[in-house]
Amino acid sequence: MKKQFLKISLLIISCFACFGVYANHHEKEYKFETLAEGLSFPWGIAFLSNDEILVTEKTGKLRVIKNGNLLEDSVSGVPDSLFKGQGGLEGIVLHPNFENNKYLYLAFSETDPGNSKLNTLRVIRGKLERLSLTNVETIFKASPSRRTANHYGAKMVFLKDGTLLITSGDGFSYREMAQELDNHFGKVIRVNDDGSIPEDNPFISIPGAKPEIWSYGHRNLQGIVINSDGSVVYEHEHGPRGGDELNIIEKGKNYGWPAITYGIDYSGALISPFKEKEGMEQPIKYWVPSIAPSGMTFYDGDLFPDWKGSLFISALVPGDVRRISLNGTEVIDEEILFNSLGRIRNVVSAPDGSLVLAIDSRKGKIIRVVPNK
Amino acid sequence: MIDRVKKVGFLFLAILLVSFLVGAQTTVFNLIWLSSVDMPVTFGVLISSIYHDFVLMTLTPAPPAPLPLLPTIISLGLFIAFGVTWIILKWTGIEKKYAYGIAGAMALVFIVYLMPLLFFGVDMLAGARSTIGKISLIICGYLGGHFFGSRLSKV
Numbered sequence: 075m076k077k078q079f080l081k082i083s084l085l086i087i088s089c090f091a092c093f094g095v096y097a098n099h100h101e102k103e104y105k106f107e108t109l110a111e112g113l114s115f116p117w118g119i120a121f122l123s124n125d126e127i128l129v130t131e132k133t134g135k136l137r138v139i140k141n142g143n144l145l146e147d148s149v150s151g152v153p154d155s156l157f158k159g160q161g162g163l164e165g166i167v168l169h170p171n172f173e174n175n176k177y178l179y180l181a182f183s184e185t186d187p188g189n190s191k192l193n194t195l196r197v198i199r200g201k202l203e204r205l206s207l208t209n210v211e212t213i214f215k216a217s218p219s220r221r222t223a224n225h226y227g228a229k230m231v232f233l234k235d236g237t238l239l240i241t242s243g244d245g246f247s248y249r250e251m252a253q254e255l256d257n258h259f260g261k262v263i264r265v266n267d268d269g270s271i272p273e274d275n276p277f278i279s280i281p282g283a284k285p286e287i288w289s290y291g292h293r294n295l296q297g298i299v300i301n302s303d304g305s306v307v308y309e310h311e312h313g314p315r316g317g318d319e320l321n322i323i324e325k326g327k328n329y330g331w332p333a334i335t336y337g338i339d340y341s342g343a344l345i346s347p348f349k350e351k352e353g354m355e356q357p358i359k360y361w362v363p364s365i366a367p368s369g370m371t372f373y374d375g376d377l378f379p380d381w382k383g384s385l386f387i388s389a390l391v392p393g394d395v396r397r398i399s400l401n402g403t404e405v406i407d408e409e410i411l412f413n414s415l416g417r418i419r420n421v422v423s424a425p426d427g428s429l430v431l432a433i434d435s436r437k438g439k440i441i442r443v444v445p446n447k
Numbered sequence: 448m449i450d451r452v453k454k455v456g457f458l459f460l461a462i463l464l465v466s467f468l469v470g471a472q473t474t475v476f477n478l479i480w481l482s483s484v485d486m487p488v489t490f491g492v493l494i495s496s497i498y499h500d501f502v503l504m505t506l507t508p509a510p511p512a513p514l515p516l517l518p519t520i521i522s523l524g525l526f527i528a529f530g531v532t533w534i535i536l537k538w539t540g541i542e543k544k545y546a547y548g549i550a551g552a553m554a555l556v557f558i559v560y561l562m563p564l565l566f567f568g569v570d571m572l573a574g575a576r577s578t579i580g581k582i583s584l585i586i587c588g589y590l591g592g593h594f595f596g597s598r599l600s601k602v
Binding site: 222223224247315347348 | 477481499500507516568572
């Protein structure tokens with residue numbers, strides 16, 4: 075009896091030891107460093123350098139983190155945004171030639187100047203000089219305005235040809251309009267860096283179609299990135315209850331929402347009984363149940379060699395980051411990381427190859443992920 | 448005692464009826480739009496969609512809520528509207544089926560117009576986004592109230 079007890083005890087201790095070694099091994103891969111605390115719903119992140127980071131707060135301020143310190147003063151000259159529902163000061167991107175022209179682009183929701191009950195998505199650019207944004211000009215304004223404060227999209231990325239892609243969400247209550255070309259709901263928009271319309275946009279010659287449209291049939295697109303050689307555009311969007319999607323965006327394509335979807339409505343109702351149709355693109359990955367994808371980066375850094383070539387997608391629910399391994403444009407694996415930090419609003423690659431996370435909260439944080447060495 | 452049980456049963460059936468009609472309205476409105484963009488909507492798709500929506504909207508909890516969303520909201524609306532009607536009927540001689548019919552309609556008026564105020568302008572019932580959708584939902588409320596009132600008259 076005593077021997078049996080000893081054997082069982084040894085077995086249990088061995089199991090714990092093995093688990094400890096396994097857990098320790100995984101802990102050793104990376105560690106977290108808090109760069110800034112007390113940010114009000116941090117949303118978008120852009121790097122002036124590895125140690126100088128711009129962060130948009132959804133409540134309307136553009137903050138600067140310099141050498142690990144959150145500067146007290148925010149950037150002046152940023153237009154007022156509408157902080158309501160899912161709206162606020164959101165997307166941020168630097169011009170590819172920022173070193174020389176100092177252009178910074180911001181996407182945010184704002185009240186319609188002609189009707190205070192309506193609002194819309196607006197994108198501006200301005201010159202960032204020290205802590206001031208000057209020469210602010212509108213690059214894009216979604217049309218028509220909406221009465222809902224949901225589903226703005228508001229993410230941006232520059233393509234290698236110098237044009238800018240902007241995600242414009244379906245406004246929640248206007249989902250059917252994502253299938254029509256006479257509006258900006260549920261679209262990826264493409265403009266030149268000054269807001270003019272590129273001549274090779276796909277619907278530019280179609281009467282009644284908005285000439286800025288690059289692709290359509292989207293829902294709430296909160297992640298858009300290009301791969302390291304700029305040849306592939308990845309986009310993710312929130313589904314309703316289930317049906318979050320990761321797509322490859324191509325010129326003029328229809329991504330199906332809401333005619334085809336893997337999700338259902340929050341009420342439980344079918345949005346569509348159809349999941350595929352000829353002429354409508356399929357996602358390269360979808361999630362049921364939803365993970366609420368909120369930001370994305372294509373990792374091409376050197377600090378984590380095993381992660382090179384992966385997509386990282388931040389998820390609000392349950393609060394983690396998904397590392398998507400790719401073989402070409404095919405998804406081959408998904409790994410769940412950083413699931414102890416709460417709602418993660420964004421994930422971006424820093425110039426030094428670390429990953430930087432925005433933790434979504436009234437007192438949000440910016441966290442850097444570095445190798446644990 | 449039996450009459451009281453019957454009344455509660457009729458109330459439950461009225462809630463179920465309105466929930467079913469509201470769900471079916473959402474389904475039909477969705478399918479009309481899908482058909483308009485050349486999706487292959489057949490009679491079979493219609494029947495299976497109505498069944499799906501009835502089961503998921505009326506009988507299945509909608510996470511994170513622990514209860515089915517639609518019948519919970521409709522119950523709340525009908526309880527208040529029928530309660531007020533019960534008081535009014537003590538002093539007036541309106542036929543119950545019409546009085547409760549109007550009460551059911553009023554409950555849906557509040558649901559379709561007040562819900563967007565709580566959700567930043569969002570209509571949680573997709574079928575309530577257009578004026579014709581709102582009117583048809585209010586008619587669903589009337590039918591549920593009418594059913595309840597007419598059953599009460601026979602107790």
